[in-house]
Amino acid sequence: MRRSPATHRISLLLPALVLLLLAGCSKSGPRPTSTASDFREDDGKLKVATTVAPLTSIVQSVGGSRIRVRGLIPDGVDSHTYEPRPSDAEILSRADLLIMNGAHLEGTTEAIAKANLKDPSKIYRLAENTLSGDDPQDGFLYDFSFPKEGGAPNPHLWMDPLYAAKYADLVRQWLSADDPANAGYYRANYERFASVLQQLDEAIRKDQESVPVANRKLLTYHDSWAYWARRYGWKVIGAAQPSDFSEPSAKDVGALIAQIKQEQVPAVFGSEVFPSKTLETIAKESGAVFEDQLRDDAPPGKPGEARHTYVGMLVEDMKVLFTRLGGSADAVLKVPVVNTAAD
Ligand SMILES: [Zn+2]
Numbered sequence: 251m252r253r254s255p256a257t258h259r260i261s262l263l264l265p266a267l268v269l270l271l272l273a274g275c276s277k278s279g280p281r282p283t284s285t286a287s288d289f290r291e292d293d294g295k296l297k298v299a300t301t302v303a304p305l306t307s308i309v310q311s312v313g314g315s316r317i318r319v320r321g322l323i324p325d326g327v328d329s330h331t332y333e334p335r336p337s338d339a340e341i342l343s344r345a346d347l348l349i350m351n352g353a354h355l356e357g358t359t360e361a362i363a364k365a366n367l368k369d370p371s372k373i374y375r376l377a378e379n380t381l382s383g384d385d386p387q388d389g390f391l392y393d394f395s396f397p398k399e400g401g402a403p404n405p406h407l408w409m410d411p412l413y414a415a416k417y418a419d420l421v422r423q424w425l426s427a428d429d430p431a432n433a434g435y436y437r438a439n440y441e442r443f444a445s446v447l448q449q450l451d452e453a454i455r456k457d458q459e460s461v462p463v464a465n466r467k468l469l470t471y472h473d474s475w476a477y478w479a480r481r482y483g484w485k486v487i488g489a490a491q492p493s494d495f496s497e498p499s500a501k502d503v504g505a506l507i508a509q510i511k512q513e514q515v516p517a518v519f520g521s522e523v524f525p526s527k528t529l530e531t532i533a534k535e536s537g538a539v540f541e542d543q544l545r546d547d548a549p550p551g552k553p554g555e556a557r558h559t560y561v562g563m564l565v566e567d568m569k570v571l572f573t574r575l576g577g578s579a580d581a582v583l584k585v586p587v588v589n590t591a592a593d
Pocket residue numbers: 329330406472474546547
């Protein structure tokens with residue numbers, strides 16, 4: 251079942267905190283990896299809640315040491331089907347703002363935020379504010395796991411580093427509006443971060459030339475490469491995961507195997523968030539190599555490590571992608587994976 255729009259659930263979620271506590275639906279599992287607090291301290295810093303880890307990393311790159319950031323969706327958890335926990339409502343009740351992806355990625359989190367934020371108008375959406383809508387090459391995409399008839403576009407804009415730079419600029423504007431005293435600091439951080447993203451974009455363009463043209467096509471388990479592919483002129487030939495995030499049917503699997511054989515795709519890609527036996531089977535039956543280390547939600551490494559960031563994630567993804575498809579990642583591997591925010 252596809253998640254119903256968040257608005258349908260709002261009446262059920264009021265008061266969200268009480269309801270969640272009564273339901274006792276706290277889930278065990280990975281803890282959020284943000285090293286930030288749960289916003290109990292009051293040191294005058296802006297308290298910014300975010301959702302998935304790549305967005306948390308982008309926000310942290312702009313806000314640096316002058317904000318407190320808390321990512322609500324733990325690493326390794328499927329953001330598309332994530333159900334907020336009672337602790338999320340508590341954290342949101344202390345947050346000054348919520349910066350989320352939007353584009354239907356975080357359905358129920360938004361309802362919880364509306365019910366709990368001190369100022370419910372401070373919910374900011376990155377995806378909707380990134381796409382201009384004027385340019386047909388710059389609009390939302392609907393595809394395999396996000397078909398138009400489902401009503402929810404592919405939400406993974408952040409996989410394109412130039413959209414990530416737009417995300418960072420929006421973050422800069424929103425933080426500055428709430429905390430004008432630090433606007434210059436946020437701007438300087440944004441500019442350093444955007445310059446790394448620019449380098450990353452140029453390195454991707456350079457390295458992809460080393461991938462044989464016939465291999466510049468992607469078949470992934472999770473359908474998160476649509477905007478990246480549009481930016482760099484690649485073709486996403488399929489995504490195994492159905493639009494309701496269940497496992498694909500035997501018929502779907504058969505069709506994908508036939509397609510891989512026909513298009514002679516050398517490798518198919520899974521991710522650590524969506525381990526899929528199905529994709530492994532598809533690869534085995536079709537003769538393609540199966541690679542399960544692409545990431546879109548959970549940066550590699552551990553909190554505190556430089557690679558546990560948005561840029562670290564993209565660099566490692568590019569290495570996996572280009573080398574598995576017959577090219578090299580020499581330029582991408584020279585992109586500095588460092589904390590660019592000032593102290
Ligand atoms: Zn996703």
